[in-house]
Amino acid sequence: MSTINYANSMLHSELADAVGKEFVSSNAADQLGHSIDYYWIPELWHDRGFDNPKPQFIVHPATAQEVAKVMKIANKYKIPVTPWGGGSGSQGGALPMYGGIILDTKRMNKVLHVDTDSLTVTVETGINTQHLEWAIEKKGFSTMHFPASIACATLGGFLAHRGTGVLSTKYGKIEDMVMSVEVVTPTGEIINTLPVPRHASGPDLTMLYLGSEGTLGVITKVTLKIHPIPESRKFHAFLFKNMHEAMTAGANIMRSRLRACVIRLYDEPETEHLIKRVLGIDKKGAYLVFGFDGNEKMVDLEMEAACELCRRQDHEDLGTEMGQSWWDNRYKFFYPPFMFHMPQAFGTLDTVADFAHIENVYWAMKNTVNENFPEARFIGHFSHWYEWGCMLYARFIVEEPPHDPEEATLYYNKIWDMAIRAAIREGGVINEHHGVGLKLGRLMPELYGPAFNILESIKTSMDPNNIMNPGKMGFRC
Numbered sequence: 219m220s221t222i223n224y225a226n227s228m229l230h231s232e233l234a235d236a237v238g239k240e241f242v243s244s245n246a247a248d249q250l251g252h253s254i255d256y257y258w259i260p261e262l263w264h265d266r267g268f269d270n271p272k273p274q275f276i277v278h279p280a281t282a283q284e285v286a287k288v289m290k291i292a293n294k295y296k297i298p299v300t301p302w303g304g305g306s307g308s309q310g311g312a313l314p315m316y317g318g319i320i321l322d323t324k325r326m327n328k329v330l331h332v333d334t335d336s337l338t339v340t341v342e343t344g345i346n347t348q349h350l351e352w353a354i355e356k357k358g359f360s361t362m363h364f365p366a367s368i369a370c371a372t373l374g375g376f377l378a379h380r381g382t383g384v385l386s387t388k389y390g391k392i393e394d395m396v397m398s399v400e401v402v403t404p405t406g407e408i409i410n411t412l413p414v415p416r417h418a419s420g421p422d423l424t425m426l427y428l429g430s431e432g433t434l435g436v437i438t439k440v441t442l443k444i445h446p447i448p449e450s451r452k453f454h455a456f457l458f459k460n461m462h463e464a465m466t467a468g469a470n471i472m473r474s475r476l477r478a479c480v481i482r483l484y485d486e487p488e489t490e491h492l493i494k495r496v497l498g499i500d501k502k503g504a505y506l507v508f509g510f511d512g513n514e515k516m517v518d519l520e521m522e523a524a525c526e527l528c529r530r531q532d533h534e535d536l537g538t539e540m541g542q543s544w545w546d547n548r549y550k551f552f553y554p555p556f557m558f559h560m561p562q563a564f565g566t567l568d569t570v571a572d573f574a575h576i577e578n579v580y581w582a583m584k585n586t587v588n589e590n591f592p593e594a595r596f597i598g599h600f601s602h603w604y605e606w607g608c609m610l611y612a613r614f615i616v617e618e619p620p621h622d623p624e625e626a627t628l629y630y631n632k633i634w635d636m637a638i639r640a641a642i643r644e645g646g647v648i649n650e651h652h653g654v655g656l657k658l659g660r661l662m663p664e665l666y667g668p669a670f671n672i673l674e675s676i677k678t679s680m681d682p683n684n685i686m687n688p689g690k691m692g693f694r695c
């Protein structure tokens with residue numbers, strides 16, 4: 219037995235001791251399954267027969283205590299640990315770039331406590347998000363977290379990426395839903411943040427972990443707000459002459475402080491491309507849908523006030539049926555046959571800005587892509603709305619990217635670099651809910667400026683051996 223094999227088998231024994239022999243794997247199928255997420259580049263590498271970076275071991279701990287043991291072993295051997303939830307992330311965040319251990323969280327999937335006084339649920343973070351919703355619904359409540367990947371992503375993945383669901387306009391992004399978290403630190407301590415999110419006892423430690431993408435620890439437990447299932451939820455759709463008219467209507471709804479649960483606006487090309495194919499509305503213009511939920515009388519009043527605001531712009535009223543149809547088909551947009559796939563190259567240039575900048579961000583990205591990559595198609599919709607602005611879910615699609623994987627990677631990254639820099643110049647932030655991962659790490663110093671040094675020093679002091687998800691979020695490898 220060579221020295222390397224000997225060291226490996228010692229490590230294997232220690233991991234088996236920590237989590238149980240049947241919960242440590244180093245078989246080739248598991249390694250392959252944990253080498254591709256939803257990022258286009260590893261899909262490309264795989265498609266072209268490249269050997270994607272693979273983990274040595276995949277471990278499946280069942281408790282925070284077992285996670286802590288794994289972290290201590292990894293520190294001792296100074297080998298990387300990368301948390302893995304559903305592997306549905308689009309940024310390469312869960313890829314084991316430097317091998318080591320994949321820490322799969324899916325066995326930590328218990329709903330621990332539903333507090334019907336405070337309306338909160340305490341749950342382990344490896345739970346499938348749809349399973350959590352079903353468990354809560356049985357008790358007459360909802361998390362109100364409905365992302366398109368609800369069936370394939372874990373709650374921990376959303377916390378780690380600051381993800382968002384379709385009802386975010388009223389109920390918030392995942393970070394707005396959190397009361398507190400339990401985390402296993404990179405050095406293997408189990409800590410809890412303060413139990414309520416509003417206090418003046420120092421800075422908000424909970425927020426440090428939300429969006430940390432497995433680089434600062436493993437989030438093992440969370441207490442989330444839950445909500446009564448609303449008596450009524452209604453939708454209405456309008457078609458506007460162009461995106462500017464539709465944006466004015468959407469922004470007016472938010473500026474009037476009506477509490478829509480959804481506003482979604484599709485630019486003209488996406489209206490023509492996707493709204494036509496998914497909803498069968500064959501019209502030119504910019505499609506906008508909104509919804510309200512809660513007490514029925516309030517819903518009707520708010521709905522009428524929002525319609526009134528929309529009628530001030532150049533519009534065609536599509537009515538409630540065309541709004542309801544969007545809600546009924548809301549996930550279809552993201553799955554076959556409507557989703558893009560190999561050999562097409564595609565990317566979601568998810569960017570957020572305030573109302574004063576969002577239209578300029580849109581045009582800057584669109585013009586940059588159109589002028590520099592005439593073979594690319596640019597489509598976009600605006601999905602998560604705030605009192606002050608909204609998110610642009612822009613996408614580029616290239617039917618035939620270069621076949622050579624090296625060339626294709628350079629080409630793909632060039633589109634991202636140019637489009638994202640155009641957005642930053644116009645006051646946009648990359649990004650709103652997909653996270654940074656491997657894909658956008660190189661742009662973090664540009665986005666943050668000198669403030670990125672603060673993030674770097676937090677990472678260095680919390681993870682002295684740099685074992686947690688190295689190579690991600692722009693941190694030093």
Ligand SMILES: Cc1cc2nc3c(=O)[nH]c(=O)nc-3n(C[C@H](O)[C@H](O)[C@H](O)COP(=O)(O)OP(=O)(O)OC[C@H]3O[C@@H](n4cnc5c(N)ncnc54)[C@H](O)[C@@H]3O)c2cc1C
Nearest residue numbers: 303304305306307311366367372374375378381382432437
């Ligand atoms: C079809 C489709 C639709 C999508 N729609 C949406 C959408 O509507 N909204 C949205 O926000 N996203 C969406 N996404 C993206 C993706 O689902 C999210 O980014 C989700 O948060 C990833 O969760 P996951 O469990 O799959 O995480 P993974 O992909 O497994 O991991 C993502 C990152 O989180 C880290 N991580 C995972 N668990 C933990 C943990 N417990 N502690 C610390 N770090 C951890 C990983 O190391 C990695 O860096 C979509 C993806 C697909 C494929």
